[in-house]
Amino acid sequence: MATYKIAVLPGDGIGQEVIPEALKILQVVGKGAGVGFEFEQGLVGGAAIDETGDPLPEATFRLCEASRAILFGAVGGPKWEDAPHERRPERGLLRLRKELDLFANLRPAKCFPMLVDASPLRRSVVEGTDLMVIRELTGGLYFGEPRGVERMADGSAHAVNTMAYTSREIERVARVAFDVARKRRKRLASVDKANVLVVSQLWREVVTRVGQDYPDVELEHVLVDNCAMALVARPTRFDTIVTENTFGDILSDEAAILAGSMGMLPSASLGGRTALYEPVHGTAPDIAGKGIANPIAAILSVAMLLRYSLDMAGDAERVETAVLRVLEKGYRTADIRQDGTSPVGTGEMGDLIARELSALYS
Ligand code: NAD
Numbered sequence: 001m002a003t004y005k006i007a008v009l010p011g012d013g014i015g016q017e018v019i020p021e022a023l024k025i026l027q028v029v030g031k032g033a034g035v036g037f038e039f040e041q042g043l044v045g046g047a048a049i050d051e052t053g054d055p056l057p058e059a060t061f062r063l064c065e066a067s068r069a070i071l072f073g074a075v076g077g078p079k080w081e082d083a084p085h086e087r088r089p090e091r092g093l094l095r096l097r098k099e100l101d102l103f104a105n106l107r108p109a110k111c112f113p114m115l116v117d118a119s120p121l122r123r124s125v126v127e128g129t130d131l132m133v134i135r136e137l138t139g140g141l142y143f144g145e146p147r148g149v150e151r152m153a154d155g156s157a158h159a160v161n162t163m164a165y166t167s168r169e170i171e172r173v174a175r176v177a178f179d180v181a182r183k184r185r186k187r188l189a190s191v192d193k194a195n196v197l198v199v200s201q202l203w204r205e206v207v208t209r210v211g212q213d214y215p216d217v218e219l220e221h222v223l224v225d226n227c228a229m230a231l232v233a234r235p236t237r238f239d240t241i242v243t244e245n246t247f248g249d250i251l252s253d254e255a256a257i258l259a260g261s262m263g264m265l266p267s268a269s270l271g272g273r274t275a276l277y278e279p280v281h282g283t284a285p286d287i288a289g290k291g292i293a294n295p296i297a298a299i300l301s302v303a304m305l306l307r308y309s310l311d312m313a314g315d316a317e318r319v320e321t322a323v324l325r326v327l328e329k330g331y332r333t334a335d336i337r338q339d340g341t342s343p344v345g346t347g348e349m350g351d352l353i354a355r356e357l358s359a360l361y362s
Pocket of ligand 1: 014018073074075076077078090093262263264278280281282283284285286287292293294295297335
């Protein structure tokens with residue numbers, strides 16, 4: 001029997017509540033598909049700072065390196081907000097992404113039919129939305145050099161950040177995007193600002209060249225300002241989107257509102273040997289400890305883990321179907337509740353999905 005080692009890093013706040021539900025689901029998959037999962041927990045974020053002083057202790061990093069995939073919760077919270085830069089919880093996640101070379105961040109935004117009314121946008125706009133934003137994660141404006149602030153004697157100042165990409169960095173994320181688009185509806189929109197930025201001109205040149213290796217995928221180039229408008233005006237026109245770090249940061253959050261709630265959105269960060277899967281949401285201090293967080297984002301992250309790290313697409317689909325069926329039956333956590341329905345808690349939602357999933361294997 002194949003056995004996969006999974007690093008489990010719940011982190012802080014509701015990370016501690018939703019990850020156990022995701023593990024319940026993996027256990028059902030293991031039984032149903034006849035594979036073994038070996039879960040090993042690691043400390044990260046605020047929990048790791050409290051125990052070791054470091055948001056990413058060496059032991060956690062070694063565990064991640066030695067695992068097939070990482071299941072991550074969320075990090076941060078008011079307790080650590082005033083900590084110095086290097087000792088802030090999110091440094092743990094940023095270091096992990098950088099050191100594991102996780103350069104491609106995949107964020108699906110799908111509007112579930114029964115949750116259309118949970119979106120702040122009109123039904124006619126969001127209905128049928130099913131898109132994937134692929135954001136370059138380790139380059140561009142957030143990492144480019146030089147950067148810094150120069151303060152003058154007269155009290156004025158000058159600050160600089162640099163948007164920089166090499167053709168190699170663009171090519172590798174473009175290949176991930178074409179591969180993903182090929183498994184979806186074979187349409188890829190590459191988003192840039194090529195009418196103004198030379199970095200974007202290189203981006204467009206390289207993506208076009210890589211596209212020649214994928215003649216079955218239809219490629220279009222879209223300017224970022226146009227894309228931002230189209231995402232809220234006609235999101236169904238998109239299937240797969242690929243873009244650089246900063247544009248992707250903004251566009252993927254914009255796309256998130258199409259799905260109705262943060263509690264529904266999974267993500268994957270790919271690139272190096274070990275990929276990382278996490279819900280898009282944070283630690284939600286306002287509801288942490290109450291047992292009411294929606295575990296679906298974490299559970300759908302498990303589906304992504306199965307699809308992208310273990311090549312178990314059929315099992316990933318079963319997990320997604322189980323989620324859909326539970327929602328179809330009318331069960332809702334508080335964040336996606338409709339008028340008049342009484343919500344289920346985190347553990348109950350996890351149990352319902354696990355039960356539905358077991359039935360799909362029998
Ligand atoms: P958040 O995503 O934690 O919460 C935003 C809102 O969405 C809150 O009202 C919260 O209750 C709700 N929400 C989020 N996830 C939910 C779920 N699963 N079920 C039900 N409701 C849910 O964002 P925030 O409030 O801006 O940040 C809180 C903390 O999380 C901060 O310390 C921030 O730095 C951290 N954070 C961490 C990550 C990460 O680890 N990747 C991402 C974002 C924010």
